[in-house]
Amino acid sequence: xxxxxxxxxxxxxxxxxxxxxxxxxxxxxxxxxxxxxxxxxxxxxxxxxxxxxxxxxxxxxxxxxxxxxxxxxxxxxxxxxxxxxxxxxxxxxxxxxxxxxxxxxxxxxxxxxxxxxxxxxxxxxxxxxxxxxxxxxxxxxxxxxxxxxxxxxxxxxxxxxxxxxxxxxxxxxxxxxxxxxxxxxxxxxxxxxxxxxxxxxxxxxxxxxxxxxxxxxxxxxxxxxxxxxxxxxxxxxxxxxxxxxxxxxxxxxxxxxxxxxxxxxxxxxxxxxxxxxxxxxxxxxxxxxxxxxxxxxxxxxxxxxxxxxxxxxxxxxxxxxxxxxxxxxxxxxxxxxxxxxxxxxxxxxxxxxxxxxxxx
Numbered sequence: 001x002x003x004x005x006x007x008x009x010x011x012x013x014x015x016x017x018x019x020x021x022x023x024x025x026x027x028x029x030x031x032x033x034x035x036x037x038x039x040x041x042x043x044x045x046x047x048x049x050x051x052x053x054x055x056x057x058x059x060x061x062x063x064x065x066x067x068x069x070x071x072x073x074x075x076x077x078x079x080x081x082x083x084x085x086x087x088x089x090x091x092x093x094x095x096x097x098x099x100x101x102x103x104x105x106x107x108x109x110x111x112x113x114x115x116x117x118x119x120x121x122x123x124x125x126x127x128x129x130x131x132x133x134x135x136x137x138x139x140x141x142x143x144x145x146x147x148x149x150x151x152x153x154x155x156x157x158x159x160x161x162x163x164x165x166x167x168x169x170x171x172x173x174x175x176x177x178x179x180x181x182x183x184x185x186x187x188x189x190x191x192x193x194x195x196x197x198x199x200x201x202x203x204x205x206x207x208x209x210x211x212x213x214x215x216x217x218x219x220x221x222x223x224x225x226x227x228x229x230x231x232x233x234x235x236x237x238x239x240x241x242x243x244x245x246x247x248x249x250x251x252x253x254x255x256x257x258x259x260x261x262x263x264x265x266x267x268x269x270x271x272x273x274x275x276x277x278x279x280x281x282x283x284x285x286x287x288x289x290x291x292x293x294x295x296x297x298x299x300x301x302x303x304x305x306x307x308x309x310x311x312x313x314x315x316x317x318x319x320x321x322x323x324x325x326x327x328x329x330x331x332x333x334x335x336x337x338x339x340x341x342x343x344x345x346x347x348x349x350x351x352x353x354x355x356x357x358x359x360x
Contacts, residue, residue, distance in 0.1 A: 001300040002346055006339040007179040008243055010235040018231035027227060031207065034230035038185070041237055046158070046165045048192060050199040053230065054206055057154045057176030057189035059223040061087035064150045064172040064191060065122075066219075067202045072119035077107040078312035078326045080126040084152050085311045088124065089318070096120070097312045099323045103267040105129070105280070105333075108325070109137035116141075122148040127166060129306075129335075130155040130277040132269040135169040150174070157183050158244070158275045166272065167192040177233060182247060182277045183240055185233035188225050246340050247276035253344055254279050254336065257351030261358055262288065263332070279338040280306065286331040292354045293334055301350055306335040 009015075022028065039053050054060050061083060065074070074088050078097040088095045098115045101108040107125045123142055125133045133151065142149045149170035153159075157175050159166040167173040167190075177188035193199050201218060204211060209220030251274075255265070262284035268274060283289035296303055308330040312323045336350060 001302070002337050002342070002350070003302050003339075004304040004335055004337050005180050006341055007184060008182075008236060008239065008340045010232075010239060015231060015235045018235060019228070022227045022231065029224060029226040031224065032227040032230070034227045034234060035225060038230040038233045038237075041234065042190065045237065045240070046167065048165055048167060049194065050196060051167075051190050051192045052199065052202055052206060053185075053225050053233070054189045054191055054223045055225045056187055057152075057174055057178065058083040058087055059206075059221070060174035060176075060189040060191040061124075061150070061152060062091055062221070063202050063205055063223055064174060065091040065093065065124075067198060067205060068122065068148045068150070068171060070121045070148060072121045073117060074122045074124050075107075075112055075115050075120060076124040077126050077128070078310045078321075078323045079105060079107075079128060079307055079330065080152060080311065081154065081307065082311060082315070083154075084124065084126055085315065085318070093121070094119075095318065097321055097323055097326075099325045100128075100329065102325050102329060104131055104133075104269070105266045105282075105329060106131060106133045107138075109134040109141065112138065112141050113145075116145055116147075120145065120147060122150060124150045124152060126152040126154070127156040127159070129266065129280055130157070130159050130275045131266055132156070132159060132161045132166050132169075132272045134269075135161065135166075139169070148172075155181070155277045156275065157181065157277070158240070159273055161269065161272045165192075168194060171195070172198070182243060182275060183233075183236060185225070185229045185236070188229050188233060243340050244276065247338060248274070250338055250342055250344070250347055251276045251279055253347045254338075254351065257347065258354065261354055276338070278306065279336045280333055281336060282329060283332045283334065288358060289332050289334055292357045295353050295357045296350065299349075299353065301337065301353070303334045303336050305330075305333065308333070 151173040154176035175190040206223035209218040211217035
């Protein structure tokens with residue numbers, strides 16, 4: 001069986017070394033030394049001044065919305081994981097969808113302004129598959145209308161845009177460190193801001209709002225993460241260069257093998273580095289995409305329809321809205337298997353199946 005992804009795991013003994021220390025200290029959670037060490041290590045690795053390690057990317061989004069005091073409407077993308085939209089609703093705001101660009105698959109900045117009303121408070125855009133949005137255009141719109149900007153960078157770990165971390169853009173960015181991501185802490189997330197006062201506020205919020213044992217600075221929630229998760233993050237960190245190189249090799253081999261398949265891979269931001277988090281392919285038609293999907297499944301190769309269907313049409317707690325580009329792309333895109341232990345021979349197999357389907 002070849003799954004769409006598979007978690008990277010460091011050598012067991014390296015993880016166990018961190019676990020021995022947890023046993024010795026008997027400090028399991030509540031901002032322990034490994035959590036602090038991981039935060040410092042990630043700031044150094046990513047070139048950031050401020051970040052918080054939290055329990056997952058979804059809570060990171062909720063912290064972002066809550067800490068900015070957002071109300072009313074938030075303009076967002078219908079082409080993303082469901083947490084992007086559900087976090088808006090969970091925090092009592094209303095998602096307003098703007099359609100995507102068919103080349104990058106990110107929110108189409110040229111369509112944002114038409115969605116702005118007197119009730120709009122923010123733009124929440126996703127760097128889809130780690131591919132940076134048009135951050136300059138989005139910021140210009142936000143400045144013109146007095147809006148906050150949040151970036152859902154769940155897929156964007158390690159990506160740099162114009163020589164700095166993609167997480168440096170907007171008021172707040174988030175990242176997922178879930179086990180399915182190229183870098184993970186089993187469960188986990190990051191919330192990033194360049195504003196130290198805002199970071200301090202979110203630091204209170206992730207721990208129930210506590211400011212000492214008998215006082216509170218903010219209304220909070222339990223968004224902390226444990227020493228065990230931080231240990232996995234630390235153990236995985238030194239393998240990131242190897243992970244990146246292997247994923248790059250596999251991606252380039254897919255490109256070579258699939259160059260004659262009818263369709264395209266998303267157009268990456270020309271001033272950004274790639275992290276090779278996913279291998280999405282937009283087929284010429286839904287019919288071809290589904291024929292390939294079924295042919296792969298028959299030999300136990302599992303591609304995924306990331307992201308189908310469009311969030312603008314499927315969520316039971318929101319009215320359906322037609323998004324022509326998203327509705328079309330979502331039907332035709334497949335993410336093909338991509339992970340550290342995948343072999344070039346397996347990429348050959350997957351590619352040959354797709355080529356055979358197309359040519360029959």
